[in-house]
Amino acid sequence: MARVMIVEDEDSLRETLSRYLTHEGHEVISTGSGYEALEAGIDAAPDVLVADWMLKSQIHGLHVSEVFRALHPRLHTILITGFSSRDLLEESDRQGVLRLLEKPFDLRELQEAVALAASDSSLRGEAGPPIAAMALGLEGEIHFASAATQALLERAGIQPGAKRLQEVLGETVTERLRDAESDWVEVRPVADPARSWLMRTRRRAGRIGWLAVLCPREDEARRSDPRMRLLLEARARPQRSTTADPGPVIVIERDGVVRRLLVSQVERIGALCYPSDDLANALRLLAAEPRVETVLIDFSLAGDAIADWVGQIRAIRPEARVVGMGGVGAETDLLAVGVSRVLRKPWRIMDLAGALTR
Numbered sequence: 265m266a267r268v269m270i271v272e273d274e275d276s277l278r279e280t281l282s283r284y285l286t287h288e289g290h291e292v293i294s295t296g297s298g299y300e301a302l303e304a305g306i307d308a309a310p311d312v313l314v315a316d317w318m319l320k321s322q323i324h325g326l327h328v329s330e331v332f333r334a335l336h337p338r339l340h341t342i343l344i345t346g347f348s349s350r351d352l353l354e355e356s357d358r359q360g361v362l363r364l365l366e367k368p369f370d371l372r373e374l375q376e377a378v379a380l381a382a383s384d385s386s387l388r389g390e391a392g393p394p395i396a397a398m399a400l401g402l403e404g405e406i407h408f409a410s411a412a413t414q415a416l417l418e419r420a421g422i423q424p425g426a427k428r429l430q431e432v433l434g435e436t437v438t439e440r441l442r443d444a445e446s447d448w449v450e451v452r453p454v455a456d457p458a459r460s461w462l463m464r465t466r467r468r469a470g471r472i473g474w475l476a477v478l479c480p481r482e483d484e485a486r487r488s489d490p491r492m493r494l495l496l497e498a499r500a501r502p503q504r505s506t507t508a509d510p511g512p513v514i515v516i517e518r519d520g521v522v523r524r525l526l527v528s529q530v531e532r533i534g535a536l537c538y539p540s541d542d543l544a545n546a547l548r549l550l551a552a553e554p555r556v557e558t559v560l561i562d563f564s565l566a567g568d569a570i571a572d573w574v575g576q577i578r579a580i581r582p583e584a585r586v587v588g589m590g591g592v593g594a595e596t597d598l599l600a601v602g603v604s605r606v607l608r609k610p611w612r613i614m615d616l617a618g619a620l621t622r
Contacts, residue, residue, distance in 0.1 A: 266382035269310035270294040271301040271328055272344075273320045281314065284371050290378060298323035302495060303469055305332055306399045307408050310339060312381040314374070317345040317352065318553065322536050323494060326359060331491045333360070334395040335410045340381035344369070347549055351523065351539045395492055396478040399468070404429035404437040407473065416478060421455035429476070441465050441474050448479070448487060462487065466496050490531065511557040512536040513620060516546045516573075517589070518565040526560065526616075533617050541565075543573055550580050557583070558620055560607065563590035563598060571601035578602070587619045 268290045272278035275296070282294040293308050295301040298321045305313075305328075313332055315325030329341040343356055346367040356364050362384070363377040394412035401407060405428055409417070418424065422432055429437045434454025443449050444465040451463045460481035465474050477496060479486055486492065513535050517523040523539050530537040538553070540546040543566075550556055559577050566573045574586050587605045588598035595606045607619045 265289045265291065266311040266378060267291045267308065268293070268312045268314060268378060269301060269305055269308060271296075271298060271313070271315040271319065271325060273297055273316065280371075281374065284374070285314075285378060288375050288378075297321045298325070298328045299469070301328050302331055303471070306335065306397070306468075306475065309336055309408070312378055313339055313341045314378070315341065315343060317343055318347065318538075318549075320555070322534070324536060326355060326361075327494060329359060329361065330392070331395075331494050334392060334412075334491050334495075335397055337394060337411065338385065340384060342374070342377045342381065347538075347545065347552065349540060349545050351520075351541065354520075392491065393486065393489070395489070395495065397495060398429070398476045398478075400429060400441070400474040400476055402438075402473055404441065405473075413478060416461075416480070417453070420453035420459050422453060441476065444476070448484075450481075451478075464496055511555045512538065512553055513558045513560065514546050514549055514553075514556055515539045515560045516543060516565060517541065517560070517562040519562075522562075529613055529616055530620070532613070533620060535620060543576065547576060547580060550577065550584075556581065558585045558587060560587045560589055560619075561603075563588050570598065570603075574602045 268285055270278060270281050270292060272281060273296050278294050278296065282292050286292045293304055293310065295304055298319050313329055315328050317325045319325060325343050332339050340362045342363045342365060343361050344365045344367060345352060348364065348366045353364065362381050365373060365377065395410060396413040396416045397410045398406055398413055399408040406426060417426065417432060426432055432453055433451050440449060440451060444463045448462040448464045451461050453459055462479045462481060462484055463476055465476045468475055477492060513530050515523060515526045515530065515537060517526060518541060523541065527537045527539050538549045540549065546559065561573060563570060577584050577586055585604045587607050588603040589607045589609060590598055591609050598606050605619050607615060
């Protein structure tokens with residue numbers, strides 16, 4: 265049997281999946297959002313993650329899987345979705361998702377996938393560099409240390425089984441934990457003070473204590489790792505977008521490389537992004553995700569049908585901000601058919617950010 269974490273924001277489905285897997289003998293932890301899952305999963309150390317791809321928060325199921333695998337490398341992911349696409353299949357495969365279940369699915373399919381995950385000890389896909397993270401009590405008691413943390417401490421000569429952060433850093437740690445809430449601070453292991461680590465912390469939402477992330481000075485570029493940022497920012501977020509929050513974005517782009525680049529850059533700005541290489545799937549996503557305010561369209565993909573595309577998008581979401589992506593000379597044609605803004609290729613990150621904000 266396995267310890268299974270379910271991440272599903274549809275209450276009835278979450279309850280059904282939880283009851284079924286519990287009845288099948290598994291230990292089940294269920295959460296209603298990606299942020300709740302990241303918080304609970306630090307301590308829970310699940311064997312299997314069952315996550316919906318499209319979640320009503322700023323992170324989706326694959327994001328949760330990425331962060332969990334950085335903490336628990338042998339975790340297996342089962343992704344469920346009502347919007348299977350080539351992009352999602354490719355990205356799921358790249359990230360080592362064990363099984364992609366398309367709604368509606370038979371509960372026996374889920375049980376078979378969980379059973380396979382529980383018996384499979386292999387590592388799949390690109391897990392990426394592990395993250396050295398710790399769950400701490402108010403006074404620095406170590407409740408959980410990821411495998412990467414344990415390896416970091418071992419290299420610094422810290423004996424296995426350290427119970428408190430003070431045993432690692434050799435100083436009063438509560439002040440350092442507070443300092444690291446606002447920025448990365450330098451710390452040194454007591455057993456090898458020549459080593460330099462960077463530490464960042466946050467108070468744990470809904471729990472008493474801290475989350476701390478350590479980064480060796482020689483790897484300080486990893487502080488910009490998106491998975492590390494998600495882990496450090498895991499907390500409740502407002503569901504309504506603001507001027508600074510563009511809300512989820514749909515990208516319709518022909519070229520797979522450009523599409524993946526757009527997704528990474530949109531998410532770097534801080535917005536959730538759903539990719540599509542055709543209009544039909546994009547319209548399905550738009551109808552299912554009421555928070556989407558912006559749709560990016562590749563002008564060359566739409567071609568002469570661009571006006572019809574804009575009309576179909578606005579029929580579902582009249583207030584949608586439609587951004588047309590095109591080369592020099594495309595601006596006049598795009599604006600003439602009702603496109604809100606034009607993102608000229610080749611674009612810069614600041615151009616993209618400007619196109620996503622009102």
